[in-house]
Amino acid sequence: AQKITQTQPGMFVQEKEAVTLDCTYDTSDQSYGLFWYKQPSSGEMIFLIYQGSYDEQNATEGRYSLNFQKARKSANLVISASQLGDSAMYFCAMREGRNAGGTSYGKLTFGQGTILTVHP
Amino acid sequence: NAGVTQTPKFQVLKTGQSMTLQCAQDMNHNSMYWYRQDPGMGLRLIYYSASEGTTDKGEVPNGYNVSRLNKREFSLRLESAAPSQTSVYFCASSVSAAVFYEQYFGPGTRLTVT
Numbered sequence: 581a582q583k584i585t586q587t588q589p590g591m592f593v594q595e596k597e598a599v600t601l602d603c604t605y606d607t608s609d610q611s612y613g614l615f616w617y618k619q620p621s622s623g624e625m626i627f628l629i630y631q632g633s634y635d636e637q638n639a640t641e642g643r644y645s646l647n648f649q650k651a652r653k654s655a656n657l658v659i660s661a662s663q664l665g666d667s668a669m670y671f672c673a674m675r676e677g678r679n680a681g682g683t684s685y686g687k688l689t690f691g692q693g694t695i696l697t698v699h700p
Numbered sequence: 701n702a703g704v705t706q707t708p709k710f711q712v713l714k715t716g717q718s719m720t721l722q723c724a725q726d727m728n729h730n731s732m733y734w735y736r737q738d739p740g741m742g743l744r745l746i747y748y749s750a751s752e753g754t755t756d757k758g759e760v761p762n763g764y765n766v767s768r769l770n771k772r773e774f775s776l777r778l779e780s781a782a783p784s785q786t787s788v789y790f791c792a793s794s795v796s797a798a799v800f801y802e803q804y805f806g807p808g809t810r811l812t813v814t
Binding site (some may be wrong): 584595612613616617623624625627630632647648671673675676686687688690692693 | 728729733737740741742743744748750758759767782786790794797798799800801802803804805807808810
């Protein structure tokens with residue numbers, strides 16, 4: 581089963597509008613972290629925002645916020661006031677507390693990504 | 701601060717050739733990781749080093765070996781390259797393997813095996 585599911589292969593948004601990128605996850609761990617990364621066409625991976633499983637408040641970082649719904653196992657990224665420079669691939673990822681052997685190694689499991697295109 | 705650096709940026713190999721991808725971080729991080737990204741996909745873990753002196757396999761380790769040379773450096777070796785190893789390779793580092801630390805990524809190495 582997919583651990584991270586991003587159901588939107590592509591999204592379009594008008595400049596200055598808000599957009600939500602969906603992410604659902606699957607884990608039986610109590611302790612885990614959820615991350616969003618941006619990958620522009622230049623190829624680098626840029627960390628955007630983090631949400632811990634025990635955090636009660638939704639994370640925010642500037643124009644990025646994470647809509648965390650633990651019971652539904654969703655961690656959607658909201659980008660407010662979109663800019664042309666936001667056009668990129670966006671990945672949702674999860675770090676779980678323990679691997680199968682019981683030792684934490686902090687691997688990131690990535691979703692398939694969503695390509696966001698911002699129109700002027 | 702350079703962050704995470706990788707060399708080379710691009711490489712073309714013939715089937716059967718070997719090469720080593722180099723990675724270094726200057727953030728005093730304990731954990732380091734090697735991922736590969738195939739077209740249209742997210743990253744998959746090849747090998748990792750939770751701390752200096754330890755290495756272990758990730759999801760897709762076949763055809764690769766690693767060396768954690770010291771706390772700063774973590775190299776990935778392809779002993780006998782195959783076309784299936786054509787991919788973009790990312791090195792990453794993190795303060796530790798704990799779930800609440802983000803991973804910082806290098807710029808990637810684009811490898812083509814013909």
